[in-house]
Amino acid sequence: MRLTDQIKPKRILVIGTAGFTYPYQLSKLDYVEQIDAVDIDPAIKDIAETYFLEEKLSSKITFIPQSARYFVNQAVLNAEKYDLILIDAYNGKTLPDELTTREFFL
Numbered sequence: 001m002r003l004t005d006q007i008k009p010k011r012i013l014v015i016g017t018a019g020f021t022y023p024y025q026l027s028k029l030d031y032v033e034q035i036d037a038v039d040i041d042p043a044i045k046d047i048a049e050t051y052f053l054e055e056k057l058s059s060k061i062t063f064i065p066q067s068a069r070y071f072v073n074q075a076v077l078n079a080e081k082y083d084l085i086l087i088d089a090y091n092g093k094t095l096p097d098e099l100t101t102r103e104f105f106l
Contacts, residue, residue, distance in 0.1 A: 001025065004026065004029065004084065005029075007083065007084065008031045008083075009031070009032065009082070009083030009084035010031060010032065010033045010034070010083055011033060011034050011035075011036075011081065011082045011083050011084075012026055012032060012034070012035045012036070012082060012083065012084045012085070012086070013035075013036050013038070013075075013082040013084070013085045013086070014026075014035060014036070014037045014038070014085075014086045014088065015038050015039075015068040015071075015072075015085070015086065015087045015088065016038075016039060016068070016087060016088040017037045017038070017039040017044055017045075017048065017063070017088075018044075018048075018088060019047075019048045019051075019052035019053070020037065020044075020045070020048040020049075020052065020053060020057060020061070021052065021053075022086065022088065023035045023037045023057070023061050024053055024057065024058070024061075027057070027058035027060040027061055028058075032060060033060065034060060034062070035058075035060055035061045035062070036062050036064060036071075036082075037061055037062065037063050037064065038064045038065075038066065038068050038071045039063070039064075039065060039068075040065070040066065040067055040068070041065070042065035044065075045057065045063045045065070068087075
């Protein structure tokens with residue numbers, strides 16, 4: 001959160017939402033305008049709202065239930081820009097293979 005306070009991002013991309021705790025905290029910051037939260041599991045939003053956050057997500061958060069690799073490819077094609085990107089997607093103990101390629105980071 002200290003880094004976030006230093007760079008004051010307006011648009012944030014979060015890949016891998018887990019319990020939405022980080023997007024939830026970021027959405028409370030005045031300077032944050034939009035958070036795109038991408039996760040391959042479409043059920044995770046309802047689970048997070050019910051069991052982790054115990055409230056609905058902020059209107060600043062847009063949940064995108066799809067492959068992170070697909071989303072990033074589309075974002076590049078559409079010239080989407082983010083001030084901060086957080087990758088928090090895990091498959092067991094490591095990042096999914098499709099998120100560790102050179103092409104993904106370009």
